[in-house]
Amino acid sequence: LAVNYTDTDSNQMGGAIAVGGGSLVIASGDDNTSNINFNDNYSVNGGALAVTGGTVEIKDSTKVTFTQNSACGGNGGAIYVSGGTVDIAANFQNNKAKNGGAIATAGGTTNFNGGTMIDHKYNHLGGAITNGGAVYVGSGSFNMKQGTIGVTKDKSDNDINTAADSEHYSNKANLGGGVYVESGGTFTMQASSLISYNYATNNGGGVYVNSGTF
Numbered sequence: 001l002a003v004n005y006t007d008t009d010s011n012q013m014g015g016a017i018a019v020g021g022g023s024l025v026i027a028s029g030d031d032n033t034s035n036i037n038f039n040d041n042y043s044v045n046g047g048a049l050a051v052t053g054g055t056v057e058i059k060d061s062t063k064v065t066f067t068q069n070s071a072c073g074g075n076g077g078a079i080y081v082s083g084g085t086v087d088i089a090a091n092f093q094n095n096k097a098k099n100g101g102a103i104a105t106a107g108g109t110t111n112f113n114g115g116t117m118i119d120h121k122y123n124h125l126g127g128a129i130t131n132g133g134a135v136y137v138g139s140g141s142f143n144m145k146q147g148t149i150g151v152t153k154d155k156s157d158n159d160i161n162t163a164a165d166s167e168h169y170s171n172k173a174n175l176g177g178g179v180y181v182e183s184g185g186t187f188t189m190q191a192s193s194l195i196s197y198n199y200a201t202n203n204g205g206g207v208y209v210n211s212g213t214f
Helices: 163-168
Strands: 002-006 017-019 023-026 035-039 049-051 055-058 064-067 070-075 079-081 085-089 091-093 096-099 103-118 126-128 132-150 171-175 179-181 185-189 193-196 198-203 207-209
Touching: 070 079, 070 103, 079 085, 096 132, 132 171, 132 198, 179 185
Parallel strands: 002 035, 017 049, 023 055, 035 064, 049 079, 055 085, 064 091, 070 096, 079 103, 085 103, 091 103, 103 132, 126 132, 132 179, 132 185, 132 193, 171 198, 179 207
Antiparallel strands: 126 171
């Protein structure tokens, strides 16, 4: 059984789901779902999911994917967190936002427990986390416990040596190709996590720390 959240919109936060309190568990491992897909959803903040309080657990990166979600005028192409506690094990690809192609935080605690973040390339600041191609950490804390932001090789399985090869990188941004950390934000990594093959047109191909903590 596959569960799909597709082509849903919100004018404020959480194109598919918004959580302001209580508890939400996605892919617990005890259910009968084969895949849970968030695809092509839109909101100003958190194209697919926004969390302002409570707890959210996304437990199985082999089941859960976030693809082509967008927060083009705001933060967190796939997920936006401003409060509460969020535990994430999922895969992210080709989501878009002004800040944080995949995930943006403005408060609370976010734990990334496994999965990948790839192909976030069209953001103002940051590849995966706010002001970063994949992740933007505006405030609050983002703890990367496992998983990969980027890839281990380019798409042709080659090493990349020059800026001219930048189209082969996974996540791209102006500042912080993989991760951008703003004042008030804290980003931590553990030994089983990896940031690799990301690109910044200005500073911080992997991580750019403006005035936060890394």
